[in-house]
Amino acid sequence: MTQLWLVPVDERSFQQTLAEPINLSNQTQKPDEFPDRARVWGVRTDPEQGIWERNRRNLERMETGDPLLIYRNSTSRYQAKGQVGPFWHTEYVRDEFWNGGPAIDVFAVEEYEEIDVDREDVNNVLGYESNFWPQGLWRVSDNRPTERAIRQFEI
Template sequence: MTNVFLAPVDAPNFEDSIRTPIDLDAIEDRPEALNSTDRVRLWGTPPGTRNRSNFEKMQTGDVVLFCEGDSYVGSGRVETTFEDDEGWASANVWDDSESTLLYTLSDFRAVSVPRSAVNRIFEYSDSYSPQGLMRVADGKVSNDPAAIELALEQYSEKHG
């Protein structure tokens, strides 16, 4: 079964590493997990018990929905996951980020959907906001994740 994750974002880092893929040819000493690609969309979460537990459940093909403020601003599919114990991403991609549990994404789609609308899909309160990497419980994912992605995209097109 495909997992669905919710992840908070901050604008500058999200813009620099998700909306715009990172050109790895311009960065030296990249992690081994990134050796097979020249451009990558990369995100991560800081270490912590709950973040680690959710990160360890991530699998290739899982869906990540990105929340910024009162809106969901994108979705993507997990490609690879790896730990950045050396702080490579903080030093080369983001400004002093504490995120060391990293994942790359494929099939990124920019969307603009009110947080409350997405929350209703998963039966969360309208005001719920993910604090760190959150895995949506299996019982709350009643639609195929591809259908969820399509619904977000269609909402964005209709209301964007």
């Protein structure tokens, strides 16, 4: 079953690793399947910086190819869509691009495309309250009309 992920992003990190692909070609520790140039997002899982059980569970459920809707906190709108690409457990991206922090499990965002969708429109399709916004990596539950959202927003 396809899982839809709502991905809230802060503006600084968005500009650092999602707005444009980053060059990772000099990283010898990178898994072979991880692209040399990629848009990248991370999941907060560093045990030295907190307890991230929900994030770990979500990370274990994510699969390559899962659709993403990217929610920019600075605009309160969904402004990109894409798909989960390869994963990489690394401190490099968080240290090099995000000034530290707990996101040490990253994934490439493939099929990235800018969109401009009201939060309320996504909430309406998925059956959420109109004022809902994703906080942390958010897996849309199986009892929501995920396939309808994927079709409507062409993810």
